[in-house]
Amino acid sequence: MSLTDSYSNVFDALEPDPGVAKLLCIKADLMIAITEKIKQLKLNQTEAAKLLAISQPRFSDLKNEKIEKFNVDILLSYALRLGLTVAFSVQMPKAKTKTKTKPATKKVTKTPKATHAKKKAA
Numbered sequence: 001m002s003l004t005d006s007y008s009n010v011f012d013a014l015e016p017d018p019g020v021a022k023l024l025c026i027k028a029d030l031m032i033a034i035t036e037k038i039k040q041l042k043l044n045q046t047e048a049a050k051l052l053a054i055s056q057p058r059f060s061d062l063k064n065e066k067i068e069k070f071n072v073d074i075l076l077s078y079a080l081r082l083g084l085t086v087a088f089s090v091q092m093p094k095a096k097t098k099t100k101t102k103p104a105t106k107k108v109t110k111t112p113k114a115t116h117a118k119k120k121a122a
Contacts, residue, residue, distance in 0.1 A: 027067050030075035030086070035063055037082045052078050 038048045049059035061069050062078070079086050 023072065024067060026072055026088075027070060027075060028065075030072065030079055031062060031065055031067065031070070033084055034075065034078050034082060035065075037079075037084055038063075041082075052081055054078075 041048075043051065045056050045059050045063065048063075049056045052059065054062075076086060
């Protein structure tokens with residue numbers, strides 16, 4: 001990694017495995033959406049924990065973005081309990097286009113018979 005490298009998010013910069021980096025990014029997005037919805041509802045930690053059916057210390061971990069303590073499916077269930085709509089898409093990687101190259105052909109030139117015959121006679 002150099003100073004000139006650019007990344008689409010902090011997880012791409014910190015995590016060498018692109019799959020793990022994407023998973024961390026998804027978890028972070030869910031955590032942000034959940035905590036923003038809690039703020040919008042003006043709930044305190046106790047009320048939020050009750051609404052999510054979790055303990056207050058567990059909600060504190062969520063609010064303090066302790067990302068390593070949560071997996072995607074539990075965060076998804078919290079988001080749905082709050083009435084958030086979660087959408088995602090799965091895309092197949094684009095197929096690499098192969099450039100078709102013609103096979104190398106050998107150019108064969110034939111000498112006319114008359115010219116060839118003259119060379120033999122000489």
